[in-house]
Amino acid sequence: xxxxxxxGMDAPSPWQPLSGCRVVALVTNIPGPLAAAELARLxxxxxxxxxxxxxxxxxxxxxxxxxxxxxxxVLKLDVKHSRSTILAELIRADVLLTSMRPKxxxxxxLQWDELHAASPRLCxxxxxxxxxxxxxxxxxxxxxxxxxxxxxxAMPRSLFADLFAAQRATQIVAAALYDRERTGTGTRxxxxxxxxxxxxxxxxxxxxxxxxxxxxxxxxxxxxxRSADGWIALAALEPHFRGRLxxxxxxxxxxxxxxxxxxxxxxxxxxxxxAQHYDIPLAPVCVLGSA
Numbered sequence: 001x002x003x004x005x006x007x008g009m010d011a012p013s014p015w016q017p018l019s020g021c022r023v024v025a026l027v028t029n030i031p032g033p034l035a036a037a038e039l040a041r042l043x044x045x046x047x048x049x050x051x052x053x054x055x056x057x058x059x060x061x062x063x064x065x066x067x068x069x070x071x072x073x074v075l076k077l078d079v080k081h082s083r084s085t086i087l088a089e090l091i092r093a094d095v096l097l098t099s100m101r102p103k104x105x106x107x108x109x110l111q112w113d114e115l116h117a118a119s120p121r122l123c124x125x126x127x128x129x130x131x132x133x134x135x136x137x138x139x140x141x142x143x144x145x146x147x148x149x150x151x152x153x154a155m156p157r158s159l160f161a162d163l164f165a166a167q168r169a170t171q172i173v174a175a176a177l178y179d180r181e182r183t184g185t186g187t188r189x190x191x192x193x194x195x196x197x198x199x200x201x202x203x204x205x206x207x208x209x210x211x212x213x214x215x216x217x218x219x220x221x222x223x224x225x226r227s228a229d230g231w232i233a234l235a236a237l238e239p240h241f242r243g244r245l246x247x248x249x250x251x252x253x254x255x256x257x258x259x260x261x262x263x264x265x266x267x268x269x270x271x272x273x274x275a276q277h278y279d280i281p282l283a284p285v286c287v288l289g290s291a
Contacts, residue, residue, distance in 0.1 A: 016043030
């Protein structure tokens with residue numbers, strides 16, 4: 001019997017299902033490089049094509065960039081004047097991954113109809129901003145803004161829309177390759193960052209989170225509390241967790257006032273140790289600074 005495969009964050013992954021798959025990635029910034037890195041981690045051979053001045057991510061976050069491109073072959077090309085070079089890479093590729101606007105691909109002479117005719121088994125996964133208006137300018141911040149994920153004036157703590165789009169692009173690559181094995185023909189798909197941002201806002205839209213939502217702080221057993229030296233996150237939703245919480249804290253009721261008073265007595269580390277002993281979902285809040 002084959003042993004179960006544990007898929008974690010190891011780099012490279014011990015699981016290499018995409019070994020033998022060749023990916024040409026015309027990607028810069030965040031979602032495209034993230035998706036390309038995940039494909040490489042799963043065993044794909046990735047050729048990342050960047051503009052002559054490189055990927056802006058390298059200048060903004062050099063350590064993250066280095067982590068993402070590890071194991072890839074990086075080519076610096078002027079896409080508008082390198083069509084023959086790119087086509088030579090694509091003719092042997094299984095997947096074309098792009099995060100360029102359609103008009104930029106057209107200007108480079110990389111239209112899907114011509115690519116498909118030259119290489120019928122090629123799959124093209126295009127990360128775009130918005131479905132139906134893929135040439136409209138935008139970035140993670142504007143997609144989060146339209147989806148209702150921002151609370152001005154605070155900036156988002158992470159690039160949620162970009163990260164979600166990267167994972168979705170990876171999934172679509174896998175699905176396209178599976179479909180190609182059944183049909184023998186490659187297909188083109190768009191992954192819209194705005195669609196991902198809208199899906200990320202669904203918990204708020206449907207009342208699960210937000211100020212009045214049960215997972216937005218309305219439930220005393222699912223919210224943030226101050227400890228003696230910081231903050232803790234409590235997520236004791238199920239009845240068995242609530243019962244253990246009552247026992248661990250020596251409380252008769254689990255209302256906000258009682259929990260605030262008790263948690264303020266000791267450090268976050270103390271409450272984490274108590275939670276581990278009683279098997280309660282609780283964790284210290286880690287606040288990351290800018291690296």
